[in-house]
Amino acid sequence: QKEVEQNSGPLSVPEGAIASLNCTYSDRGSQSFFWYRQYSGKSPELIMFIYSNGDKEDGRFTAQLNKASQYVSLLIRDSQPSDSATYLCAVKIRGTGRRALTFGSGTRLQVQP
Amino acid sequence: NAGVTQTPKFQVLKTGQSMTLQCAQDMNHNSMYWYRQDPGMGLRLIYYSASEGTTDKGEVPNGYNVSRLNKREFSLRLESAAPSQTSVYFCATQLDDNTEAFFGQGTRLTVV
Numbered sequence A: 001q002k003e004v005e006q007n008s009g010p011l012s013v014p015e016g017a018i019a020s021l022n023c024t025y026s027d028r029g030s031q032s033f034f035w036y037r038q039y040s041g042k043s044p045e046l047i048m049f050i051y052s053n054g055d056k057e058d059g060r061f062t063a064q065l066n067k068a069s070q071y072v073s074l075l076i077r078d079s080q081p082s083d084s085a086t087y088l089c090a091v092k093i094r095g096t097g098r099r100a101l102t103f104g105s106g107t108r109l110q111v112q113p
Numbered sequence B: 001n002a003g004v005t006q007t008p009k010f011q012v013l014k015t016g017q018s019m020t021l022q023c024a025q026d027m028n029h030n031s032m033y034w035y036r037q038d039p040g041m042g043l044r045l046i047y048y049s050a051s052e053g054t055t056d057k058g059e060v061p062n063g064y065n066v067s068r069l070n071k072r073e074f075s076l077r078l079e080s081a082a083p084s085q086t087s088v089y090f091c092a093t094q095l096d097d098n099t100e101a102f103f104g105q106g107t108r109l110t111v112v
Helices: none
Strands: A011-014 A019-025 A033-038 A045-050 A054-058 A061-066 A071-076 A085-091 A107-112 B004-007 B010-013 B019-025 B031-038 B042-049 B064-068 B074-078 B087-094 B101-103 B107-111
Touching (some): A011 A019, A019 A085, A033 A071, A045 A054, A045 A061, A045 A071, B019 B031, B031 B064, B031 B074
Parallel strands (some): A011 A107
Antiparallel strands (some): A019 A071, A033 A085, A054 A061, A061 A071, B019 B074, B031 B042, B031 B087, B087 B101
8 A cells, every 4th residue: 555645637627617536545653645736847836835634725725634544635726837847745744764756646627728 | 035945946867876956945944855756656755854954754655865955945965866756856945834934946867
């Protein structure tokens, strides 16, 4: 089992719809969760982070964390073609020496005009 | 304020050649990282440095060496490049373990 799992997609949604991206993680004690967006040929850029159970909203983006079920999701409202990218989930896994974030393999989102 | 700067952006090497990828940050972060990204594999940690003068292996360290020259700079060296090292390499920094990572623009390396 991978430590951070994402469906590779592509997830295709029409313009204006809600895109829902999901991520599950294996370490129940993980404390910090991040969503990155990566355009083709570019470096990952942070969209949101979340530390506590529940929802966190920032503009069109909402991150949802459920530690009991060990999943974190990202909702994108009013999806735009410019949102077409790969979305990476990153988790701070506990453990001695585990200082770096652990990344999922990413979900490719396609927003159809 | 450049953030995290990597050089070069592109490189083609022949099998057996060596090269060093450079990374510099002006964010005053203690932690620096080298990742590689391959299709379908996500970002995998090669090496990291929690502070100046310290380095530790990550998930895929074989075939690489690193050097944390000072707080700003963290270099990745391939002593004898192999085709399996064809990848996109990203340098990243973090203020501390639980904060977000900031990435450089990446180096696309091809080994033929």
